[in-house]
Amino acid sequence: MARVPKTEALALPELGKTGDGAGGAAVRAEQDRELVRSAQRDDKEAFELLVRRHQSRVFAVAGGILRNREDVEDIAQQVFLKAYFSIKRFDQRAAFSTWLYKITVNECWDLLRKKKVRPLTYEAELSEEQAQMYQASSDLTDGAPDTSEQLAAREQVEELLSLLDERDRTMLVLKEVQGFSVEEIAEIMESNANTVKVRLFRARQKITERVRRRLGAKR
Amino acid sequence: MGNMLHRENEHCESFRDALEGLPVRGGVPLTVEDWRAELPEQSARHAEICEECRIALGEFAETRNALSAMPVRTAGPWFTARIMAAIAAKEREDEARDGVWIVVRRFAPRVAALSVLLLIVGGGWSLQQSSKEPARPAHRGGDMVFDSAVPQAPGYDDGFSVMGGIRP
Numbered sequence: 480m481a482r483v484p485k486t487e488a489l490a491l492p493e494l495g496k497t498g499d500g501a502g503g504a505a506v507r508a509e510q511d512r513e514l515v516r517s518a519q520r521d522d523k524e525a526f527e528l529l530v531r532r533h534q535s536r537v538f539a540v541a542g543g544i545l546r547n548r549e550d551v552e553d554i555a556q557q558v559f560l561k562a563y564f565s566i567k568r569f570d571q572r573a574a575f576s577t578w579l580y581k582i583t584v585n586e587c588w589d590l591l592r593k594k595k596v597r598p599l600t601y602e603a604e605l606s607e608e609q610a611q612m613y614q615a616s617s618d619l620t621d622g623a624p625d626t627s628e629q630l631a632a633r634e635q636v637e638e639l640l641s642l643l644d645e646r647d648r649t650m651l652v653l654k655e656v657q658g659f660s661v662e663e664i665a666e667i668m669e670s671n672a673n674t675v676k677v678r679l680f681r682a683r684q685k686i687t688e689r690v691r692r693r694l695g696a697k698r
Numbered sequence: 699m700g701n702m703l704h705r706e707n708e709h710c711e712s713f714r715d716a717l718e719g720l721p722v723r724g725g726v727p728l729t730v731e732d733w734r735a736e737l738p739e740q741s742a743r744h745a746e747i748c749e750e751c752r753i754a755l756g757e758f759a760e761t762r763n764a765l766s767a768m769p770v771r772t773a774g775p776w777f778t779a780r781i782m783a784a785i786a787a788k789e790r791e792d793e794a795r796d797g798v799w800i801v802v803r804r805f806a807p808r809v810a811a812l813s814v815l816l817l818i819v820g821g822g823w824s825l826q827q828s829s830k831e832p833a834r835p836a837h838r839g840g841d842m843v844f845d846s847a848v849p850q851a852p853g854y855d856d857g858f859s860v861m862g863g864i865r866p
Contacts, residue, residue, distance in 0.1 A: 523782065530781050534773040542771025551771050559781045560788065632767035639764055655765045658722040676718065680754070683761040690760050 507532075511575040519567050526566070530559055533576060536657070537583050543652035544587040546637065554590060558583045577666045580659075584649055584667055591645070639686050647682045654679055709744050713751045716741040717758055727763035730756055 511532070517525035537558055541551045561582055562569075569578060640648050650668060653659040661679075665672045716737050723736075734742050734755060745752050 523785075526785075527778060527782055530778045534777055534781075538771045538773045538777075542769070548771070552777075555773065555777070556781060556784060560784055563785050564788070633769060636765055636768045651761070651765070652768070654718075655722065655762055656768050656770070661718050676714065679718070680714075680757075683754075683757040686764055687757040687760045690764050 508574050508576075512571060515566065515569065515571060515575050518563075519569075526563055529562075529575065533579055534559075536576070537579060539657050540580055540583045540653065541587055543656050544584070544649055545590065550590060554583065554586050557586055561586070573666060577663065580663075580667045581669070587649075588645060639689055642685050642689055643682050647678050650675060650678055651682045651686075709740075710748060710751055713737075713741045713744045713748070714754065717755065720758075722762075727766050728759065730759045733759045733762070 511529065514525045514529050514532075518529060534555065537555050538551060541554045541558075545551050545554065558579065562579055569575070640652070643651065646668065650664055653664050653667065654661070659667070661672050661675050664670075665675045668675065720733065720736050734745055737745070745755050
């Protein structure tokens, strides 16, 4: 799968993190507000533009919680359908992006509960053949195949994340992979900033402990 | 001493906030020193003197590096078109399902008015029919409590009649 460098991912137009700082983010938020108002008046083109602006982030958030590519696509579609059919009830007290990512996180958790599978559960090590089959299914849409080294690295990440509960895992991925701020995470997870900081702190401790144990075992 | 501890906590809090504010940097792992260099000067200096914050910086760096291999899922170029097509399909489905109920709701007031009219007309006709029925013949006796229901023989005088031949 083609690895999108995170600096590029963060520079996607709809994210507002292009180095313009707070000013750029405010402009994008205002643009979103206008588009939402138009969409609430049944302007489909406005909603289409909202989809284009936020699809990458929705994919990235869902991809951080769910393992399966098909699940990520299904959830992303569900999120935007849900957003479209409930946009008239959206009162814009929070930013559209926050509302959208909140829906994304909740949809992911609902799917996981339905499947009764813990997210990013570390499974028994894949055989070489199984790993190649898994990779082949991702290659169809994702482009260049990962090397076996990259596949191994991804499995290690998934093993580390399996140490955490659902909420901590989501917070850590949103923070350390997607680049959300503590305040944004607090809004999305309906928590407060201090709780998010404490949970992130503990999650990092667990991850670090496992990493060091693994390194110690290798020596 | 209390003031020093309080100031130390403020510095620690400020350091942690600065740490959380560090942006994600590509997929390339950075060393602890690289991350320290990204911090504001005051926070970087604080990490040198505060052991807890130094440990927190180390854990931050290791976590970021460990997760740097995480793939970032991206949407394909067809995704938006697929969403808009799904919306159109769902709207058509909803319209077809609601079509019957829309017709019912549209005609419900007229149906209700017609029903009331039919009830009134039907009730009126029913009353009219019942009033046209012939009157029941009067009972010979039996109308009053003390009258005998049995017809009396002609010429019979039971002593109650005031004038001859007159019977109630």
